[in-house]
Amino acid sequence: EIVLTQTPLSSPVTLGQPASISCRSSQSLVYSDGNTYLSWLQQRPGQPPRLLIYQVSNRFSGVPDRFSGSGAGTDFTLEISRVEPEDVGVYYCMYIIHPLTFGPGTRVDIK
């Protein structure tokens, strides 16, 4: 069973500054079809999760371009180029191949 870990677990950031979240998997996330089904979710306070990034680096519909994803194999990164007030929340990496697996989450708040 795949285990996802995230660092840091908490990230106080200054508005307008970048933020970076790492997600590491216990084994390679490259699927048998050659694709890597690692996604990133954002959960604002009191809200349901929202899909930001799918297949490592593809922004979902309506997601601002200050969000970007990268990585391969077992190591992945979500970057926010300039943090805005509405970016406060918890960010989860997620592997979608059965069973659906979530990382522990990284809390982003404003310094």
Add this chain to the structure above:
Amino acid sequence: QVQLVQSGAEVKTPGASLKASCKASGYSFTTYAIYWVRQAPGQRPEWMGRINTANGDTKYSQKFQGRVTITRDTSANTVYMELSSLKFEDTAIYYCARDDWGPDYWGQGTLVTVSS
């Protein structure tokens, strides 16, 4: 636009059953499967199960096997999740999400409180 609208909050006593609903709109219902995911307070989301809305095939997390049943009503574009023998630790927000190579659109959640 794609929408998943879930049923309202519930308070249950231990041992009772829960049946939550998730009504889909804005897309062809049987084209996408639906996940159920729950999130206990302060915890990460947790996968419970998935239903193929076209043929009704289901897959459940081993953790909930025997206690969870997911069904769908294609005439109503609605998916149901039933969880039996509720325990205090089942207190959580229960979400449905559409499966398009992973959860893309999520419902607003159903808060379930198990309390005596």
